[in-house]
Amino acid sequence: MTVVTIDKDICTGCQECTKVCPVYAIEGNPREPQKIVEERCVNCGQCVQKCKSYVSLVDHGAELYAQKRAERHLPETVAEPLFAAYNVCHLDEVITALNSPKFTMVMAAPAVRVALAEDFGMPLGSLTPGKMAAAMRKIGFKRVYDTNWSADLTIMEEGTELVKRVTSGGTLPMFTSCCPAWVKYMEDQHPELTKHLSSCRSPQQMSGPMFKTYGAKLNKVDPKDIFLVSVMPCTAKQFECSRPEMNASGQRDVDVAITTRELAYLIKYYGIDFNSLPDEEFDMPLGDYTGAGTIFGVTGGVMEAAIRTGYTLITGKELNGKDIDIKTVRSTEGFRTAEIKVGDLTLKVGVLTYLKNIDPIIEKLKAGTLDLHFIEVMSCPEGCVSGGGQPKLVLDADVPEAYKSRRESTFAHDKNLPKRKSHENPAIKKVYDEFLKEPCGEKSHHLLHTTYRGSGGHH
Numbered sequence: 001m002t003v004v005t006i007d008k009d010i011c012t013g014c015q016e017c018t019k020v021c022p023v024y025a026i027e028g029n030p031r032e033p034q035k036i037v038e039e040r041c042v043n044c045g046q047c048v049q050k051c052k053s054y055v056s057l058v059d060h061g062a063e064l065y066a067q068k069r070a071e072r073h074l075p076e077t078v079a080e081p082l083f084a085a086y087n088v089c090h091l092d093e094v095i096t097a098l099n100s101p102k103f104t105m106v107m108a109a110p111a112v113r114v115a116l117a118e119d120f121g122m123p124l125g126s127l128t129p130g131k132m133a134a135a136m137r138k139i140g141f142k143r144v145y146d147t148n149w150s151a152d153l154t155i156m157e158e159g160t161e162l163v164k165r166v167t168s169g170g171t172l173p174m175f176t177s178c179c180p181a182w183v184k185y186m187e188d189q190h191p192e193l194t195k196h197l198s199s200c201r202s203p204q205q206m207s208g209p210m211f212k213t214y215g216a217k218l219n220k221v222d223p224k225d226i227f228l229v230s231v232m233p234c235t236a237k238q239f240e241c242s243r244p245e246m247n248a249s250g251q252r253d254v255d256v257a258i259t260t261r262e263l264a265y266l267i268k269y270y271g272i273d274f275n276s277l278p279d280e281e282f283d284m285p286l287g288d289y290t291g292a293g294t295i296f297g298v299t300g301g302v303m304e305a306a307i308r309t310g311y312t313l314i315t316g317k318e319l320n321g322k323d324i325d326i327k328t329v330r331s332t333e334g335f336r337t338a339e340i341k342v343g344d345l346t347l348k349v350g351v352l353t354y355l356k357n358i359d360p361i362i363e364k365l366k367a368g369t370l371d372l373h374f375i376e377v378m379s380c381p382e383g384c385v386s387g388g389g390q391p392k393l394v395l396d397a398d399v400p401e402a403y404k405s406r407r408e409s410t411f412a413h414d415k416n417l418p419k420r421k422s423h424e425n426p427a428i429k430k431v432y433d434e435f436l437k438e439p440c441g442e443k444s445h446h447l448l449h450t451t452y453r454g455s456g457g458h459h
């Protein structure tokens with residue numbers, strides 16, 4: 001399926017996109033329209049962020065603009081410049097569902113709440129979870145749940161899987177699997193190594209089966225009547241939710257994934273004055289989250305969240321006070337490693353951000369010299385806060401400041417939440433008591449884990 005594409009009528013062949021593409025999937029001659037090689041593309045959308053060639057109302061007139069907007073299935077209220085590199089938009093399906101008797105549910109990833117407000121003129125990195133929840137409710141979604149809740153759930157499953165692999169001689173190192181661009185890269189380029197990927201679905205894909213089984217029961221609705229929209233900082237998430245195996249709920253687990261930019265389009269389409277919205281809460285219990293869930297949005301965040309819970313799983317003790325901050329994995333360097341004392345075990349971890357940095361790691365893995373237990377990989381330059389679906393930064397000069405501010409807001413949010421460890425989330429405890437029973441148990445295996453091309457189903 002086509003997720004990201006380049007409009008040959010608009011592309012000037014400046015080749016800025018080819019420089020940022022982490023997998024060298026963009027081909028073409030200088031000053032001629034470029035083309036994306038779909039088999040190699042991992043759908044990360046970095047080219048969408050970088051592209052500078054556009055059609056605008058002011059420069060190109062209403063007729064051409066309207067034609068391009070229609071080709072992209074964008075609502076008629078969209079008036080921003082349209083760039084040559086773009087992701088295929090599915091907002092029309094969302095609007096159709098909102099106008100139907102469907103029981104609509106929505107959720108947003110951690111990195112959306114630190115960037116969405118930029119599309120409404122607020123400062124870079126403004127933290128607005130309350131306004132975001134209010135806007136989604138005003139749009140008409142019947143339930144405003146949260147991917148941060150499922151990020152906490154992911155940690156319970158992934159932390160347990162890691163402990164099992166470490167203590168029972170499973171395949172190590174284990175890599176995170178929440179970035180669909182990274183997963184596709186492994187499947188395309190190194191299928192023989194996919195057994196190193198955690199079998200955990202990403203938070204988005206854990207949400208789907210949970211909301212359409214457990215959530216359906218809570219709301220007393222038929223799973224068939226639920227339409228679940230996921231708002232992501234990411235263009236690759238639409239690819240992920242369209243994967244054929246993503247139907248553990250008996251339905252499509254997630255119906256449509258839209259980007260942060262597209263949520264802003266939707267808010268404008270419904271004429272909502274975002275900036276003056278009073279803060280609202282997410283719907284409970286599937287909107288309850290901890291600081292660990294929210295730091296998934298930054299590079300190193302999944303690792304930090306996993307350590308906060310892994311420590312308790314292994315030692316039976318709690319990290320408290322300033323020990324909750326795992327500073328050794330917090331940086332934006334392309335690859336860094338750390339050794340963390342967890343009881344008697346020295347956990348050796350690595351964090352990689354921006355897929356352009358992956359080659360030496362794969363070489364070491366193949367050579368058997370990658371002496372680590374657990375590695376987080378995010379495809380985008382600084383993790384999901386810098387994702388291809390985030391508000392577009394038209395000026396390159398704004399990029400470092402935007403990433404920094406979104407990152408700082410993410411950590412500030414973590415610090416100020418009443419609970420900061422996934423296993424302390426009361427809604428997560430409840431779901432294990434009432435429904436899943438235990439992490440990596442039978443029900444989890446069916447709903448929350450997956451297999452990859454090349455992995456042969458073994459982990």
Ligand code: SF4
Nearest residue numbers: 021041042044045047
């Ligand atoms: S979406 Fe990502 S991988 Fe695909 S062409 Fe663009 S930059 Fe390259």
Ligand code: SF4
Nearest residue numbers: 179234379380384387
């Ligand atoms: S790093 Fe995040 S935003 Fe970028 S492709 Fe991966 S999941 Fe998507």
